[in-house]
Amino acid sequence: METNQYVKEVAGEKYKYGFTTDIHTEIIEKGLNEQTIRTISEKKGEPEWLLQFRLDAYKQWLDMKQPSWGHLKMPEIDYQAISYYADPTAKKKDNENKEIDPELIKTFDKLGIPLEERLALSGTAVDAVMDSVSVKTTQQEVLAEKGIIFCSFGEAVKNHPELVKKYLGSVVPPKDNFFAALNSAVFSDGSFVYIPKNTRCPMELSTYFRINARMTGQFERTLIVCDEGAYVSYLEGCTAPMRDENQLHAAIVEIVVMDNAEVKYSTVQNWFPGDENGQGGVLNLVTKRGHLRGVNSKLSWTQVETGSAITWKYPSCVLSGDGSQAEFYSVALTNHYQQADTGTKMIHLGKNTKSTIISKGISAGKSQNSYRGLVRVSPNADGARNYSSCDSLLLGSECGAHTFPYMDVKNNNAVVEHEATTSKISEDQLFYCNQRGISTEEAVGLIVNGYAKDVINKLPMEFAVEAQKLLAVNLEGSVG
């Protein structure tokens, strides 16, 4: 009964990443206008074309309206009350000192993300991002030997402008949606990954995002390009301090997958979900999309969503390469007053493309959890195949679980299947566990973990452990 003890052990914990780091942070003035964008661009020392990209995006954003179709009660966001750039490493630059502030190292240590090379053996390269700036990227040299580029977005713009220019905005154009336009205008740091042809990335790459400063938003941008025959597994983790106001997080993730290449993208999202009364929490409004350009390319999204007051995102795949395959595995857990409207989009354009969607929603407390997914098969996507399954588990009588699948099929030899169930934990299962001396609370933990196993098994090892812990912690108090 190892899992059970485990569940119990962690069930006693609250949101443990809620601490703040007291560090000198340079924050630019609140508000968003053309000048803000110029300031950000200047601070990052960006070339003219990137500034132009931002300004164009800003112009488009001005003409757009915040969408309201989500099954969410969104608090009003005052885009002028947010600061769009916060740099916790600013002091360092002033002192011309190459060392990272020990305060920052401590912070990431506390989060379990060691920035020092002493963990070189752990087999993971980390890009640690706090607020708007990448603090450090580890293992870069080892990767560089293989020709792999793994660095912060800012560095990539400086060192590999031709790659960035070629791929930036090619998967998620600025005018894609309201939040994508906002991000394109004000994006700060994120990670850039390029895996050259026929290279298998020897270690997991990961980025850890942390919001620290008050009244700021995080607008990171991740771009992953996986060239022909290459492979990479990429992890993303995120936390934020407990604040009683909402914090905005509007990121973009773009992935380009070439012929015979494979990308695995895993997220464990644990932004601050707000307190038991629904105060505060991060608004997680992210656009994530992968473009499977090459033949027989593969992309797999795995996400464990336990945090954020509001999660509104649809990691998507555009399958344009013939024979490409896409997968989406998701566990979304909401508790207290959290709201999630998440799912995926699978756009089949190429022939013999295949996609799988496995979504598990768990709602507890007074939360609302929705799955929304689109499967579109274009007239040319002969032999396209999709299988979707989305299950919802309800814990507590005041929560909601919703499923909104969309299927647009424009081809006669495509096979699209969808199934969904919604139910609570069955009395029989609980009774069976109770009979064997397992308390109800433990039994629920056990059943939930078993329920989410399909997805958690897809996560890389280190993340799987964290994800299981998270599920247990977030269910605390909702059982019984």
Place this chain on the structure above:
Amino acid sequence: MTQSEKQYIDLYEECREVIKANSAEALNAPRELAFKHFMSAGFPTLKKEEYKYTDVQKAFAPDYGLNFKRIDIPTDPFEVFRCNVPNLSTLLYFVVNDLCFKDNPTFNDGSGIYLGSIKQAPERAKEAFTQHYTKHADTASDGITALNTALAQDAFMVYVPRHQRLNKTLQVINLLHAKTDLMVNRRVMIVLEEGAQATLLFCDHAMDNVSFLATQVTEIYCGNNSHLDMYEMEENHTQCTRFSNTYVNVGADCNVSINNITLYNGTTRNTTRVTLQGEHSEVTLNGCVIADKNQKVDNNTLIEHQVPNCKSNELYRYVLDDSAVGAFAGRILVQPGAQKTVSEENNANLCATKQARMYSQPMLEIYADDVKCSHGSTVGVLDENALFYMQQRGIPTEEARMLLKHAFISQVSEKIRLEPLRERLNYLVNKRFRGQLDKCTGCSLCK
């Protein structure tokens, strides 16, 4: 305001008095309010989630004639439709365009059951009508319902008083008959009081080769312990556009089954809204669609569980050929506190050609925890293995395909509780797949 909305607003303002003067009195009361609602809401646009797949503006844009003055179109439907579904003796009623046929039989078995136009209804039925009219079909929520309420002049009423049972199946034939393009606004009211029981069959037919636009609003009230079987069969032609909104209000301990069969049509949009307001009721919604050429069929359903311990089943199957477009959106809404709800939804679709389009959207919206809800949806092609098996046994490909398609649809027809109708439907489906039901030539049910 769009051009097509303006057209109807002007028309109403111009003909307001004529409409009222030639209308059944009971329909006049909410007319002005409904018109106001239409003016403010207008037609639903493609941006509205529920109408994403049907362009309402476009459907209402052409200039159709309307028969506000209730000019009698000389016809004797009894001549055209001689018999009923074999082995099923029905009570046969006609609605010609939106006018209840003047020589409809009068039903009187002493039980107080009333069938027919609201104009001739006895006091009790009229009272029931007024009590329920526009109470279930909310004119503020839907532009088409509002327009229908503003323009409708006659209503077909089915009134079954307490503990009474309609022994025979009622068959209402909706005939579309005109020399020029015509718009009709039909209204149906079905009131089953406590413990009442009825089986109803509605058939839609177009007699002439002109364009028809039909709006139909059906309000159904099922009192506690009542039992309703309703079948709607549409066999029009490709120039017909039909918007049918059905609102069903279900009390406690009821058993209600609504079946929507689209065999032949031009553009069809069926909206079904079921509200379960009493415990221990069961609702079944079934539908099958066979469409080819440029036909469009859009079924939009909502089953709302407001109370605990109810059960709902939904099954829709589509077979799409040529450039047909099918859409299905089924939403099951379980309100807070509606515990022990059991709900199942299934939508399966066959696309036979590359040009056929299917949009499927089975949705669950659940706010209670002790429920069992599931939905499934598939879009696909005929099973190659099954085809191969049949060809091996000397069945030609075309025949084998037909057999499989028929088997696919029969999952829905098997749910029909009226046996003769079930057989008849199987026959019609077969005929339809063979392309022999190309054009409506009167009531195929009766041939």
